[in-house]
Amino acid sequence: MLQFITRQNKLMKQKHNKKHYKWIALSNTTLGVLMASLNNNIILISLPAIFRGMNVDPLSANGASYMLWMLMGFTVVTATLLVSFGRISDIYGRVRLYNLGFGIFTAASILLYLTPGNGSNGIILMILFRLLQGVGAGFLFSNSTAILTDAFSSKERGMAMGLNQIAGIGGSLLGLVIGGVLAEIDWRLVFLVSVPVGLFGTIWAYIKLKEQSVPDKTQKIDWLGNSTFAVGLTLLLLALTYGIMPYGSSKMGWGNPFVILGISLGLLLLIVFVFIERKVKMPMFHLELFKNRAFAFGNLSLFISSIARGGLQFMLIIWLQGIWLPLHGYSFESTPLWAGIYMLPMMIGFFIMGPLCGKLSDQYGARFFATGGMLFSALGFILLTLLPANFGYNIFIVILLILGCGMGMFAAPNTTAIMNSVPASQRGATSGMRSTFQNTGMALSMTLYFAIIILGLAHNLPSILYSGLINVGVPSTMAQQISNMPPTSALFAAFLGYNPMGALIDQQTLSTIPSATKTIILGNHFFPLTIAPAVMSSLRLAFYISAVMSAIAAVASYMRGKQYVHDES
Structure with missing residues (x-):
């Protein structure tokens, strides 16, 4: 009887401890x-x-x-x-x-x-x-x-x-x-x-x-399985990351040899990983x-x-x-x-x-x-x-x-x-x-x-930005130069909390723009309203x-x- 009570108390304590x-x-x-x-x-x-x-x-x-x-x-x-x-x-x-x-x-x-x-x-x-x-x-x-x-x-x-x-x-x-x-x-x-x-x-x-x-x-x-999976997925994700960055004169990097090789090799290694996991004893x-x-x-x-x-x-x-x-x-x-x-x-x-x-x-x-x-x-x-x-x-x-x-x-x-x-x-x-x-x-x-x-x-911003700059009085040559800025620069500037026009137009160019026009360009409304359609x-x-x-x-x-x-x- 005493052993039974002791065992029951022990079980209740274990149950309480698990609940806690x-x-x-x-x-x-x-x-x-x-x-x-x-x-x-x-x-x-x-x-x-x-x-x-x-x-x-x-x-x-x-x-x-x-x-x-x-x-x-x-x-x-x-x-x-x-x-x-x-x-x-x-x-x-x-x-x-x-x-x-x-x-x-x-x-x-x-x-x-x-x-x-x-x-x-x-x-x-x-x-x-x-x-x-x-x-x-x-x-x-x-x-x-x-x-x-x-x-x-x-x-x-x-x-x-x-x-x-x-x-x-x-x-x-x-x-x-x-x-x-x-x-x-x-x-x-x-x-x-x-x-x-x-x-x-x-x-x-x-x-x-x-x-x-x-x-x-x-x-x-499973060292072989671990290695092929980790390296394959890393190469694939890195290649995709670099694919959205500019490469040479291109707006994006999908033509970058590293991106092409990384995506190809990454997918190949992930396919190899599947075959390895099907054959190895302890996958x-x-x-x-x-x-x-x-x-x-x-x-x-x-x-x-x-x-x-x-x-x-x-x-x-x-x-x-x-x-x-x-x-x-x-x-x-x-x-x-x-x-x-x-x-x-x-x-x-x-x-x-x-x-x-x-x-x-x-x-x-x-x-x-x-x-x-x-x-x-x-x-x-x-x-x-x-x-x-x-x-x-x-x-x-x-x-x-x-x-x-x-x-x-x-x-x-x-x-x-x-x-x-x-x-x-x-x-x-x-x-x-x-x-x-x-x-x-x-x-x-x-x-x-x-x-x-x-x-x-890249497709819409240059023409939209060019028209916006012309409308506020920026000379055509200067408007063409500013509107050809990389789209990633405009995107990252907005994302990072910079005034995109102030960050992307060099000070020498800004100094040649009339004060009234400069005030409009650097104001809170010009960039948002200009890029909104794109x-x-x-x-x-x-x-x-x-x-x-x-x-x-x-x-x-x-x-x-x-x-x-x-x-x-």
């Missing part, structure tokens, strides 16, 4: 995802202050390359390492490598804050530290959902994923506001903000997080998981939806900073901060629907909510195409709320369904694969929308593509079938 532990796991992984996501987008708004602080002109040829590396390098590194890190975590312990990610990310943040020197050398060093941050984020992203899946039962995972996904999306939007505020004070604070959070999270994770799964150290690392990722409908269509819809919405924030920032905010009296220098503030309604929509739909999906499955979320997103993109360049903000709020709600309805239920569909021994690699699809889709989205808007500007045609095309991609993602999501949970016994 799951909230520790949720709060710590949410903190880690929030920190990494916030830093991914904090750069988006802070780049002007960072480049000014480092005495580098982002509109120069080298400056544009540095800017793209600062923007895209983090995502490229993270996307290429996620599956490998997830698989290694299955072998050596998810919590152990998650803790390592926290430490690496914090150390990289300190190095970024302390980056010595300035000019090109300083920026290159900063890019390297930023890539190191991406390595730390790779460990965090690849293990956070796996740790949550281990800690929560299948009846509670949707709610947990919903709260965790809030940190991911919310962090990316908060980064826009926090980056704008801190950059106004001191650009180095943009990197320092992560340090206290990182130190606390690293220590807390080390003390409190415990392995809930049994690491399988009998497994061997990096078990491709037979794609035979499972819930897993296959969940990841397919995630990838397509990431392409649809990955460039959304960038498109809206271009619209707000380059056109809408200046027309409403904001100086070009202040537009980065206000662009982040005016986009907050999208975060509110996600905050409402993410946890709610995640919790409901635990009971009813992901199919209805994820499919509905993509249809909501398609509706939001269609509504964006109907807005004029100088829209009314109230309708813009409604559209942002629709887009945010759509993202919230999709994210948590879809993630939960993917993680529920695989055996416990594969959760690390699955988490990495899921995050790879998401990050690769977002990188492809940025490349696609960069290309659309640059091609649109920019809006490109934006509408991008939004139409996103609407179609969202609709396809909705179909893929519906194809996942009924609720499925892999046998956990």
